[in-house]
Amino acid sequence: MSVFSGSSAVLHQVFSDALKGLNRGALVDPNGNAVFVNSHAPTDLATLPQTGALCHRYLKLNDGDVALTNDPYSGGTSLSDFTLVRGLRLFKNSAAIDYLLVSRISHPPRLPFHARLDEEGVRVPPTPLVTESQFNRDLLYAIAAHPLAPRRLFESIATELERMDQAVKILKAVADDPRSLFSAAGIKAYLDDSRRVFETFMSRLPLGNATVSQQLRTGETLKLQLRITESQVVFDFTGTDSPTQFGLTDLATFGACWAALVGSYDASIPANTGTFQGVHVSAPTKSFLSASAPTATTRGTSEGVAIVGRLVNQALARLSPSTQLTSAPAGDGCYQFNFEDGRQLTLWPPAGQGARADGPGTDVWAFLQANSRPLSPEEIESSSGVEVVSIDVRKNSGGHGKHRGGHGVAIHLRFTSPCSLIWNDPSLGKTNTGLKGGRAGAPAALEVFRQGTKEREEHLEPTGRLEFAAGDEFYILTGGGGGYGEPKKEPEDE
Amino acid sequence: METGFKMPHEFALSIGESFAELLAYSADPAQATYRSRWYLPRKGVGDGLKEALKSLSIDETNEPSIRLTVATSAVERILAQDQGRPPALLVNAGFEGSAHLLNQFITPQFSFRSERRPLPIDNNLVFGVSGKIAPDGSELAPLRLEDLEQIVAKLELVNVRDVAIAFLHSTANPKHELQAAEFLRERGLRPFLSHAMEGTDKKRRAIEAAFAESAVIEEKEEIENALKPFVREWRVVGANGLKEWHHYSAATIRGGLNHALRKLASLEDGIVIHCGLDEFEVYVAGPERHLVTSRIRPTQMVVHGTWPFPYFSETACDYAPGPMLFGKSQVLAAVDTLFVCQHLKEIMGFTPLINEKSRPRILEALFTLAKSSDTAAKPEPIEVAQSLVRAFVEQVAVKLQLSLHEGALAQANSEVQLIGPLAETMRPLLTERRPDLKFVCTPDASWGETFAVAKACESRNGKSATESFG
Numbered sequence: 001m002s003v004f005s006g007s008s009a010v011l012h013q014v015f016s017d018a019l020k021g022l023n024r025g026a027l028v029d030p031n032g033n034a035v036f037v038n039s040h041a042p043t044d045l046a047t048l049p050q051t052g053a054l055c056h057r058y059l060k061l062n063d064g065d066v067a068l069t070n071d072p073y074s075g076g077t078s079l080s081d082f083t084l085v086r087g088l089r090l091f092k093n094s095a096a097i098d099y100l101l102v103s104r105i106s107h108p109p110r111l112p113f114h115a116r117l118d119e120e121g122v123r124v125p126p127t128p129l130v131t132e133s134q135f136n137r138d139l140l141y142a143i144a145a146h147p148l149a150p151r152r153l154f155e156s157i158a159t160e161l162e163r164m165d166q167a168v169k170i171l172k173a174v175a176d177d178p179r180s181l182f183s184a185a186g187i188k189a190y191l192d193d194s195r196r197v198f199e200t201f202m203s204r205l206p207l208g209n210a211t212v213s214q215q216l217r218t219g220e221t222l223k224l225q226l227r228i229t230e231s232q233v234v235f236d237f238t239g240t241d242s243p244t245q246f247g248l249t250d251l252a253t254f255g256a257c258w259a260a261l262v263g264s265y266d267a268s269i270p271a272n273t274g275t276f277q278g279v280h281v282s283a284p285t286k287s288f289l290s291a292s293a294p295t296a297t298t299r300g301t302s303e304g305v306a307i308v309g310r311l312v313n314q315a316l317a318r319l320s321p322s323t324q325l326t327s328a329p330a331g332d333g334c335y336q337f338n339f340e341d342g343r344q345l346t347l348w349p350p351a352g353q354g355a356r357a358d359g360p361g362t363d364v365w366a367f368l369q370a371n372s373r374p375l376s377p378e379e380i381e382s383s384s385g386v387e388v389v390s391i392d393v394r395k396n397s398g399g400h401g402k403h404r405g406g407h408g409v410a411i412h413l414r415f416t417s418p419c420s421l422i423w424n425d426p427s428l429g430k431t432n433t434g435l436k437g438g439r440a441g442a443p444a445a446l447e448v449f450r451q452g453t454k455e456r457e458e459h460l461e462p463t464g465r466l467e468f469a470a471g472d473e474f475y476i477l478t479g480g481g482g483g484y485g486e487p488k489k490e491p492e493d494e
Numbered sequence: 495m496e497t498g499f500k501m502p503h504e505f506a507l508s509i510g511e512s513f514a515e516l517l518a519y520s521a522d523p524a525q526a527t528y529r530s531r532w533y534l535p536r537k538g539v540g541d542g543l544k545e546a547l548k549s550l551s552i553d554e555t556n557e558p559s560i561r562l563t564v565a566t567s568a569v570e571r572i573l574a575q576d577q578g579r580p581p582a583l584l585v586n587a588g589f590e591g592s593a594h595l596l597n598q599f600i601t602p603q604f605s606f607r608s609e610r611r612p613l614p615i616d617n618n619l620v621f622g623v624s625g626k627i628a629p630d631g632s633e634l635a636p637l638r639l640e641d642l643e644q645i646v647a648k649l650e651l652v653n654v655r656d657v658a659i660a661f662l663h664s665t666a667n668p669k670h671e672l673q674a675a676e677f678l679r680e681r682g683l684r685p686f687l688s689h690a691m692e693g694t695d696k697k698r699r700a701i702e703a704a705f706a707e708s709a710v711i712e713e714k715e716e717i718e719n720a721l722k723p724f725v726r727e728w729r730v731v732g733a734n735g736l737k738e739w740h741h742y743s744a745a746t747i748r749g750g751l752n753h754a755l756r757k758l759a760s761l762e763d764g765i766v767i768h769c770g771l772d773e774f775e776v777y778v779a780g781p782e783r784h785l786v787t788s789r790i791r792p793t794q795m796v797v798h799g800t801w802p803f804p805y806f807s808e809t810a811c812d813y814a815p816g817p818m819l820f821g822k823s824q825v826l827a828a829v830d831t832l833f834v835c836q837h838l839k840e841i842m843g844f845t846p847l848i849n850e851k852s853r854p855r856i857l858e859a860l861f862t863l864a865k866s867s868d869t870a871a872k873p874e875p876i877e878v879a880q881s882l883v884r885a886f887v888e889q890v891a892v893k894l895q896l897s898l899h900e901g902a903l904a905q906a907n908s909e910v911q912l913i914g915p916l917a918e919t920m921r922p923l924l925t926e927r928r929p930d931l932k933f934v935c936t937p938d939a940s941w942g943e944t945f946a947v948a949k950a951c952e953s954r955n956g957k958s959a960t961e962s963f964g
Binding site: 014193267270363364375387392 | 588629806891
């Protein structure tokens with residue numbers, strides 16, 4: 001079928017439907033050009049295509065072959081994220097594979113964070129997992145049995161392979177229609193139209209340069225020069241320090257910049273090669289935004305993404321003030337509870353969004369929507385030895401202002417069996433200042449009430465470890481976003 | 495409308511989001527003595543039924559002899575048009591503020607202007623009740639009925655009758671939901687229990703049912719008022735099959751029309767595409783009749799959104815004031831493009847609503863969209879319409895292709911049956927798109943929805959499926 005005006009939108013829908021069962025998935029050509037990326041994680045945008053291309057380059061995948069890797073330095077993100085790459089021959093006349101289906105599975109990270117990659121988990125370079133329809137179970141068992149491998153790795157990968165089967169079934173069915181838009185011409189039109197979508201988006205951007213920098217609490221300096229011309233957006237991080245505490249790969253940095261750019265303008269833009277072409281990221285070699293082995297990446301791909309995203313937003317706000325977010329908690333705190341019976345619960349409680357120049361912040365929000373699954377008390381209770389006593393919006397935590405900062409969340413847990421907690425939450429104790437007269441949002445805090453006592457322990461350390469006995473109670477109070485603009489009247493307690 | 499002479503004993507009524515259809519027949523719906531499709535914003539369900547009685551010369555001298563079967567999209571319509579009333583919501587104490595937090599964001603992927611999918615509730619009507627069920631179904635703390643006493647007193651003050659109950663772990667053990675429901679029922683309130691809802695998002699379903707209930711009851715009463723002296727047996731199609739009339743509630747009837755269509759499709763071989771005025775669905779043969787709902791709806795609005803060309807938005811408009819072809823609205827929809835491209839075939843009850851003078855206005859709207867197209871050559875308005883029609887057909891073709899891979903084609907001898915008011919409109923378009931398949935419309939294809947309702951109680955061998963009754 002010849003392509004027509006509108007065919008790209010139909011094809012986009014086909015890809016969305018095919019990949020909707022994959023939480024973090026992409027359709028990529030064998031050279032690593034992204035046709036369609038569907039993921040809530042900014043770090044995936046450029047890393048999924050790259051993982052696909054590298055696996056194919058090393059392993060020469062055929063139709064149905066699947067490779068496995070989690071290596072951040074082979075296109076991955078962090079060692080807790082395992083990526084599967086499957087070769088796809090879709091068209092009858094093709095001699096080799098036409099595309100690669102890439103899917104990434106998240107597992108809880110190993111806390112506390114480590115400085116070296118090999119301490120963060122087991123590192124799996126691109127490895128053949130399914131070859132000529134033979135699933136190498138023994139190999140996967142061996143990887144899953146490694147002491148640093150994520151729990152239930154075998155099961156999660158086996159499940160993901162089934163999900164990929166479903167996606168492949170849809171893609172092959174559509175490609176099997178002789179008049180399908182899913183053809184070389186259809187894909188070309190789709191990528192061309194996507195590029196035009198991005199060009200239209202760019203025409204809305206203010207032209208100019210802006211320079212911002214930030215001193216991180218871990219000591220590094222982060223510098224960004226943003227240059228927006230009529231044809232491209234350049235994020236130049238020259239001057240940024242080498243890694244001390246955490247690192248991001250250059251591709252992960254690209255994803256953080258791209259997502260923060262389109263997110264700042266609330267733009268709905270397909271993520272693919274056509275829309276990536278207008279964005280250039282320059283991260284100096286050996287800076288923590290272009291980390292290389294053996295630098296650890298887990299912290300970088302969570303906390304680091306939020307830091308880069310905020311800096312991008314600040315730089316954009318210099319050129320277009322309406323996009324500015326006020327200060328807000330990072331919203332990327334990670335809490336890991338390990339119970340005596342071996343069960344583990346990992347929570348990423350969302351925080352309040354900083355108010356914008358043109359409106360209030362969103363309550364209980366995760367920056368760039370990473371880890372933004374709704375908090376389900378039923379899931380928490382079902383998977384662990386803890387009772388959720390309450391979950392509620394943390395009232396009055398958002399900073400007052402002409403536009404209020406978003407409120408954080410208050411989670412009250414009561415332990416039913418002993419456990420130990422390890423956490424990493426850079427927003428603990430950190431005030432989220434308002435802008436233009438807006439008041440600060442409440443800092444995040446942790447509170448503990450030991451069974452049989454009424455004394456409150458407060459914890460504001462960004463990282464730590466606590467032991468709990470059955471009956472102890474624990475509050476996670478995430479921070480509120482800063483307000484924007486002078487409030488008309490002072491807040492009354494809600 | 496068409497009338498005959500024989501006194502019918504069966505009424506099959508399907509109520510869509512904007513149109514209602516009635517078939518009156520004695521034994522076989524294909525031999526209907528009366529058929530009517532009417533536009534609900536202009537003529538209510540009750541008035542349409544009264545008109546049918548008059549046409550059929552049925553009056554109070556007749557014995558009550560009619561068996562009525564109804565399927566309705568009332569809940570879908572009420573939710574889409576926000577016509578319900580915020581109900582009360584009972585949750586476990588401690589979770590009063592968390593109902594909204596359970597909702598996914600609906601804004602673009604990385605948006606900084608995040609919005610959650612709204613819930614039709616009023617925060618002042620969310621109440622916590624003490625009591626807790628554990629994940630394994632054991633009772634951690636008994637339900638505190640004193641809490642319910644206070645809540646009932648408050649609800650009486652604000653005159654709210656419908657109450658959604660969404661307690662934690664109720665699917666593991668519904669005891670507390672059932673206790674609360676009994677307590678509320680005894681006090682004249684209408685409870686909606688999350689554990690009893692269809693689907694995965696049971697809590698949302700309970701809230702939506704409670705929101706829609708008062709309007710659903712109005713619709714039910716309208717039917718009763720029109721037909722009471724003449725009906726001997728009342729039945730409604732629910733998501734799980736045929737139900738007794740007292741089940742006519744928002745908790746039960748949602749998905750009833752889909753159930754009826756699936757049932758009808760199960761009586762056929764191969765693939766059935768329902769081309770409805772509200773939405774399109776593809777039904778596939780197989781061990782379990784598979785439903786592939788097409789995302790595209792005839793009322794899908796045309797906008798200049800993400801893409802450099804006009805395309806269908808995620809949202810659909812209502813038929814009131816309607817797409818532009820009715821002559822009253824400024825909202826361009828998919829069905830308008832079928833109309834200006836002269837693909838739209840005669841549809842009883844629909845065609846008379848079309849205002850021919852709307853054609854230049856539709857072309858004007860397309861001209862505006864064509865001007866804003868980000869393409870090197872600005873297309874003519876009619877070319878924009880043609881592209882949209884192609885996209886519309888292509889969406890259906892994709893769903894059809896997926897269905898073919900379910901293995902239905904071999905049984906179907908390459909035949910695909912089209913039913914519904916837009917069946918005749920879609921036949922040439924789909925034939926052009928898929929010349930390898932044969933698209934078939936029976937003479938009664940346009941009445942597919944109401945046929946489905948009529949056949950909702952029949953099993954594959956033609957016997958009445960009364961086992962599902964009640």
